[in-house]
Amino acid sequence: MMKGKKGLIVGIANNKSIAYGIAKAVANQGAELAFTYLNEQLEKRVRPIADEFGSDKVYKLDVNNDDELEALTKSIEKDFGKIDFIVHSVAFAPRAALDGRFIDTSRKAFDIAMQTSVYSLIALSHACESVLNDNGSILTLTYIGGPKYIPHYNVMGVAKAALESSVRYLAVDLGDRGIRVNAISAGPIKTLAASGIGDFRAILKWNETNSPLNKNVTTEEVGNSGMYLLSDLSTAITGEVHYVDAGYNIMGMGAIDKDENGKTVMKWDKIR
Ligand code: 0WD
Numbered sequence: 001m002m003k004g005k006k007g008l009i010v011g012i013a014n015n016k017s018i019a020y021g022i023a024k025a026v027a028n029q030g031a032e033l034a035f036t037y038l039n040e041q042l043e044k045r046v047r048p049i050a051d052e053f054g055s056d057k058v059y060k061l062d063v064n065n066d067d068e069l070e071a072l073t074k075s076i077e078k079d080f081g082k083i084d085f086i087v088h089s090v091a092f093a094p095r096a097a098l099d100g101r102f103i104d105t106s107r108k109a110f111d112i113a114m115q116t117s118v119y120s121l122i123a124l125s126h127a128c129e130s131v132l133n134d135n136g137s138i139l140t141l142t143y144i145g146g147p148k149y150i151p152h153y154n155v156m157g158v159a160k161a162a163l164e165s166s167v168r169y170l171a172v173d174l175g176d177r178g179i180r181v182n183a184i185s186a187g188p189i190k191t192l193a194a195s196g197i198g199d200f201r202a203i204l205k206w207n208e209t210n211s212p213l214n215k216n217v218t219t220e221e222v223g224n225s226g227m228y229l230l231s232d233l234s235t236a237i238t239g240e241v242h243y244v245d246a247g248y249n250i251m252g253m254g255a256i257d258k259d260e261n262g263k264t265v266m267k268w269d270k271i272r
Helices: 018-027 040-053 066-080 107-131 152-177 200-210 219-231
Strands: 005-011 032-037 058-060 085-089 132-142 179-188 241-245 256-258 264-266
Touching: 005 018, 005 066, 018 032, 018 085, 018 132, 018 219, 032 066, 040 058, 058 066, 066 107, 085 107, 107 132, 107 152, 132 152, 132 219, 152 179, 179 219, 179 264, 219 241, 219 264
Parallel strands: 005 032, 005 085, 032 058, 085 132, 132 179, 179 241
Antiparallel strands: 256 264
16 A cells, blocks of 8 residues: 555654554555654664664654754655655643643643644644655644543643644645645553653543443554555545544443443443
């Protein structure tokens, strides 16, 4: 599906990262990849991952640094000429803003969260516009904490709402070149970024208990859906937020089970 396609993966911290799952899925389908790392500490993790996928194209990128974004474009131009897809799998908010009352969010924490988690998609798309082929695809990662209240998610929820809106505006800007911009709203997965969210184990348990598929999602599952959105299988899909969450988002009321006759019953033990 991805033979002959080249792409950039931004946001791998380690092999538990969602971006790693996406890289694996597209590489399995024949894509050629370039990777970025945030700092020297993460470079040690990202280089072996690039090796694993047969790539020596590894660039330093802090998405908040305009000089590094400019250098990234030049590196892509030199190494590939043009690319076909970009994965943006980056988010950050100061830990203090992911706890306590949302009303106490500081101006500084708000700015940091919005710059790193939202503006970065706009900046990356803008920087790479000239090196992206027509009919290319841009994919970002979001969470249900954007459109709905999720405990502790606080300013990151506001950032994800803005990210999802940015996906729609970018989709229109780039649509005349056939370039698509979509988001996957993933169910909770235990990654480095997720370790900053309070009660994360409870959130995982809640999703498992309340989703139609009665499970949590894996980076492989998000990766496979990501592959679809980056490939020519989805050439008529843009501006979408596609849920990969075992169906959690469709539930108006969860904690349901089936009895021996297949009849829907409440999981009373879980909710009493
Ligand atoms: O449950 C989850 N894990 C979910 C994550 C559910 C739904 C969505 N997501 C989203 C996240 O909000 C994020 O947008 O998926 C995306 C990827 O997150 P992840 O895979 O869960 O987390 P992780 O493996 O930590 O990768 C995110 C990486 C950073 O890792 P750390 O942990 O060092 O912050 O984003 C990168 C960094 O590698 N990153 C940056 N890259 C460039 N410039 C920057 C930056 N300024 N800041 C963070």
